Amino acid sequence: MKPQPIELYIKSVEQLFNPLDHSPLPDRDLDEEAEQYIVGTARELDARRPLAIILRLPERAAKHRAARDVPDAVHHYFAYRSAQAARELRELFRIGRQSLGIGLCVLAVTVAVNRAVTHYLPSSAIGSLIAEGFFIVGWVANWRPLEIFLYDWWPIKRRRDLLARLAVASVELRFEAEEGAAATGEEAPVVPMKPLAP
Known part of the structure; x- marks a missing residue:
């Protein structure tokens, strides 16, 4: 069954996380607005189908050393929030x-x-x-x-179940070409990330 996408456009990896939380990944909290957007969008989607969180970033963000830790951080955060609700x-x-x-x-x-x-x-x-x-x-x-x-x-219970679904959702980081590169017709590379095992 094809996952239902939840797409976020962010300028940097840091924008996804709470600026007051300086814990190392994957223990950092998500930014409140990002969390509200992800949870609110997921609530509107079909509860019987899996979810996919797609993070679109500028190509330069691929160089950020924490980029590959983002999927684990997202899974860890929603698993923690689901446990809190439980x-x-x-x-x-x-x-x-x-x-x-x-x-x-x-x-x-x-x-x-x-x-x-x-x-x-x-x-x-x-x-x-x-x-x-x-x-x-x-x-x-x-x-x-x-x-x-x-x-x-x-x-x-509904919130706990929704957060549990987000905790196992697939997470992708899509690094998109800057405007100048996009004008040449270059396709942005996609970095697929595997979800944590349920």
Whole structure:
């Protein structure tokens, strides 16, 4: 199946990375705008097909000694971000389980209070108000865990899966001739880069 291309035009290898991060490749973070563009474009593409990240650079950038480390850096970065999202998801479920335990305890207490008030003050308006108030508190205490388990985890899972797809996407650096050379009809050399094994 043919990979879906995500193309970036950059002036230098350094432009792809966060200027505040001076770690050696492949441990450097991507530039925030570059990451947003890659992730945003990938989100719009077919999730069933593989991805290919194509970086177009001027021909002079081929001389940059870090050029051949760029694919590993891109894979490493998205693998790290996917692992981060996976940890975030696990943490959310842990909070959800704790919240559910607390919510069920609160619900049990409020149901018991509701029954007690209803039993001892069967025809009292104040008793009915107290009983209903406790019953509502019991259900409200379970709102957050229900929200977590029904809705909140889906976006994190989608982000984790998308970042995992980018972590194994093929990466190509295409060094294109400068304008003067392009006018002569010369074709820019392509340097294919293999993706990391999934």
